[in-house]
Amino acid sequence: MKILIIEDEVELLHSVQEFLEQESYLIESATHYNAAVEKVLAYQYDCVLLDIMLPGGNGLDILRVLKKEKKDQPVLILSAKDSVEDKVLGLEIGADDYLAKPFHLSELLARIKSIIRRHMHHGDPIISYKDVKLNPDLRQVLVGDKEVTLNRKEYDILYYLILRPNKLMEKTTIAETVWGDNVDQADNLDFIYSQIKNLKRKLKEVNAQVDIQAVYGVGYKLI
C-alpha cells in the first residue's frame, strides 16, 4: 500500500510518516505544490494526504488538477484551517474525507483505511484478528462463524480497536472518534467504560479469543 503525504511542515510529515511506516505502508512525500502535482499525476497512490496551505500553491488546486486530468486518486485533506467552507469545497472538488489538524494518529489511520477500503473495487474488505472478523460494508461482526449483535457505539469501538490490535487506543481518541465532537460536552470520559464493559461481555459470551485490556488511566487495547 502506497501513501503520498503532501505536507510542508517537516516535523508533522515525519511523525505521520513514522507512524504509517509502523503500520507497514510505503510512504512518499512532497513538501511543495509543484513536486506534489508532479507526483500525483505521475504515480498511482492508495491514498493521498493533502495539506491545503502549501508553499507555491493551494492544496485545493491539486484536487482541481486531478479532476481536470481525470485521474482518480483517493484524497484525504488535512487542514489547519478548520473551516466549514474549506471542508465543503474540498469534498465538492473530489476529496474523499477531511481531517482537521491537530488529529490523533490512530484516527488518521482509521480514515485512511476506510478510504482505501472504499476505493477497493475487488478483494476482501473484511478486517480480521484472531477469530474475530469484521465486515465494514455490512457492519457485521463474526466470532468464528457466530454473528455478534453490537449496537452502533460498540461496533465503532471494536472497529477502531481491531484496526490496530495490540496497540494502545487512548480513551480520548475513542471518545472523539466514536462520539464525535459532542464528547466535549462530557465532563469526564468514564462513560466509555460502560460501553467497553458491554462489548467485553458480548465477546466473552461467544468465547472469542480476543479480549479488551484496559491500560489504567490511558485507554484500551485489543489483545
Next chain:
Amino acid sequence: MNVSVKNYTNRYIIITILVIMAIWALLFYAVLMDEVYDNVDDGLKNQKIEIIREAYANLDILNNTREFGINQYRILPGDAADFTDRNRFTNELIYMPYDEEDEPYRVLRTGFYSKEGDPYLLEIRTSTVEEDDFLINLAISLTILYLVIVLSILVVNHLILTKAWRPFTRTLSNLSNYRFGDMSSFQPVETEIKEFNELNRQISLMIQRNESVFSEQKRFLENASHELQTPLAITINKLDLLLQDDELSEPQLVKIAEAKQSLHRMVSLNKSLLMLSRIDNHQYKEIEEVNFNELTKRLLQEVEDFVNFREIKFNLTEDAVFKTFCNPDLAAILISNLLRNAIKYNTNPGEIGIQVSSNTLEISNPSNSGALNPQYIFERFHKGYQDSQSNGLGLSIVKSIVETYSNLDIIYRFENNFHIFSLVRV
C-alpha cells in the same frame, strides 16, 4: 448639572447685561444730576448778581425783602463776625402749596455788603428736580429696556443657535447609529461651520483608527490560533508515536496521556477562540429557518450516553415550535454550549429541564453552587467555578451568536436552586 450650550451662554449674557446696565445707570444718573445742578446753580448765581446790583441802586429792598416772596429770595441783616461772601448751595425741602407737600429746593446762601458797608445775608431759592421721582422713572425705564434687550437676545440666540447647532445634533444622532465593526454606519454631516466640519473629520478619523485596531486584533487572534494549530498537531502526534512504544511502563504512559490531554484542552481553547472570531467576523453567512425543537432533540440524542452515565434525566416539554431564521451551525453550537453547561454544572444525580414555547427556549438545571453573577457570566474567560475542564468561553460564544441576530436574546436567572438560561425571540 448639565445645561445646554444655549442656556449656558444666555445665563452669562443676562448677568453681564444686568451689570453693565446697572453701572451705566449710576453714571448716567450722576452726570445728569451734575448737569442739572450746574444749570440751576448758574441761574441762582446770576440772580444773586442781579439782586446785589438792585440792592445798590435801590436800598429799599434791603429792608423790604425779609421774607421769600414771589421773587423767591430774601435779604437778612448779616453778622459781621461770621461774614462770608462765598456761595453756599444746599438742597432743602420746602412746602409747596401746588403739590401740597414738601418739594426739593436749591438754596443759595451768600453774604454781601450794602452801599453803606453793612453786612447782609442773601438767600435765593429755586425749585429743582425731584431726585427720587427721577430715580424711580429712570429705574423703570431702564428695567423695561433691560427686559426688552434680554428677551430679544434670548429669541435671537434661540433661533441662531438652534440653526447653527443643527449639524451637531445630526452628528450626534448619526453617532448613535454607529455600530462597531461597520464603518459605513457613521455618516458624516455636511456643514458650512468650520468647527463642526472639524468635529466630523475627527470622529471619522477616530472611527477609522478604532476599526483598524479592532480588525487588527481580530486578525491577530485568528492568525495566532492558526499558527498554534501546527505546533500543537506536531506535539500531539509525537506523543501519539511515543504512546505506541511497548517498552514504556504504565506510569510513563499515564504521564504522556495526561500531557496529551492538556494539549487537547489547548486545542479546544484554540478552536473556541477561532470560532469566536469567526462569529464576530460574520463568517457564518448562510441563514435558514431553524426548528429549535428538532435541533434540541437531535443534540440530546448525541449526548445521551454520557448524560445517562451521570444519571441526569431530561425533561423536555414542548408547548409549541420555536422557529427562527439563523445559521444552522451556529444554532447547533448555541444549544450544545447551553446543554454542555447544564450537564457539567448539574447535581449528581440530576436533571435538565427543557421547555420550548413559540418564543422562548428554556434550559434549566439544579445546582448546589448558588446563583451566578449575570453581569460576568457572558464575559470571555470568566469562570464561575474553579474548573479545569472549562475554558471560560462557552457562554461568550453563546452571547456572540445571540448578538449576531437582532431577533434573539439570552437571559439568565436563578430560581429555586435552578440555573435557567432562556433563549428568547424578540
